[in-house]
Amino acid sequence: MTPHPFDTAVSLTPLDAAVPGRFAGASSPDYWNMVGPFGGTTAATAMQAVMQHPDRLGEPIALTVNYAAALGPGAFTVLATPVRTNRSTQHWTVSLTQPDAAGADSVVMTATAVTAARRQTWGVNDTPMPAVTPPVAAEKMAFPGGGVEWIKRYEMRPLSGMIPRVWDGSGTDSLSQLWVRDNPPRPLDFSSLAALSDVFFPRVWLRRAKHVPVGTVSMTVHFHADSGQLAECGEGFLLGQARAQAFRHGFFDQTAQLWTESGTLLVTTNQIVYYKE
């Protein structure tokens, strides 16, 4: 059986028995974007390194990924370190390095993560899923020829705030809603959820209806679900909603949510993105 392209993309091989968090990986051509792989798979790689660490305690609560430089094709090294382990929470630092032109190891991504043993407590979902067309009734987005690879790895069913068809500067707001899942479908896990958190096209393209160069600088994911809730979702669709709060001096933010089809809020996520005038 051929592995799912996402599993290939985030596959990590332990490098050193003495340093259990040190892994070898490689950039995925299947998820290639313009000048490097999709940032979502890079975030997923950081998450995966934590998930695969033999000393991990509990499940992810928070992940922040900083994109320090464009990841190139080929091999890279990831190092996940549990810097503090408490009774029920564990704090991680992660770095991804790749040889630069001179062959020296160069930092391409830094991340921090928190994992925790979750407990049953009082709870409430204070951000109900918006009332939208169900996925079966929403039209699948066609992949235009010549598009980037990574977008073909997701089944997207846009509902509102689609990519402008005409770049005429006529944008009025930055809100997008879409149904999304892996393509082909794949059971949800924390790594794929980290990748899905970065699935929205740049808010500045929508807000301005202008196609300017962009790049995510830092993304934070707060996980509200445990592995049981991810298993319930399985290969189902997620409803994604994203909007920006401010565009200024070359950077905009994006605030987003991901719900299961049955309305469970799985993730709240925020990122800050560079844009060029």
Place this chain on the structure above:
Amino acid sequence: MTPHPFDTAVSLTPLDAAVPGRFAGASSPDYWNMVGPFGGTTAATAMQAVMQHPDRLGEPIALTVNYAAALGPGAFTVLATPVRTNRSTQHWTVSLTQPDAAGADSVVMTATAVTAARRQTWGVNDTPMPAVTPPVAAEKMAFPGGGVEWIKRYEMRPLSGMIPRVWDGSGTDSLSQLWVRDNPPRPLDFSSLAALSDVFFPRVWLRRAKHVPVGTVSMTVHFHADSGQLAECGEGFLLGQARAQAFRHGFFDQTAQLWTESGTLLVTTNQIVYYKE
């Protein structure tokens, strides 16, 4: 002239000429919370270490602070490292350590930050400040006797979503709005803005009207302003708005904004917080 208590709280002394990002600091009794200093000053300490680093490029864009353990009284060490410097952005890792009971250095906080040279670009404030009572017309919050120290270091003028007076489980939502500034007033800078991002009382107290133990696990701050805009704000009030999106399995999130009195969105910030049933 006595220095402002905030300046004393975030004061850092270089420890080692060979490692320009290594500083000595000390927990501030003036900002003491229940079992350690106010998390806002800890975040500000991480920011301050970056701001004081001689090799810093540009101004803060993003800061993520992970609270790994309760910071104790007394001395600590901060290390800020520029792990990647690009043409217009710079990526930082920060750690704060303190000797544990056995005298060994123990990680209390990790952080990452991004600084950048900002440019004039097209921009838009897509989250207008809500229409609220101006600070002069809003009542100053009284400090009940026996309260924690840090809260006295802020002038707060709550507008809505105040701390419940009765803990009767009658909460219905998690939205709070307040005017806030340093007490006594102090010109805004990036470090104080990082601290102000953590000024909201725990959302679970409001949502449940129940006083349960809490602790911020991770906070991310996205800065939308440059130092010129902070200087324009000066000692003025900020409007803070915070709410939660989900409470589940012992953790809730908080999504918040800070505007200047004239309506400039300075910060969007998110945190994930532990709560006990």
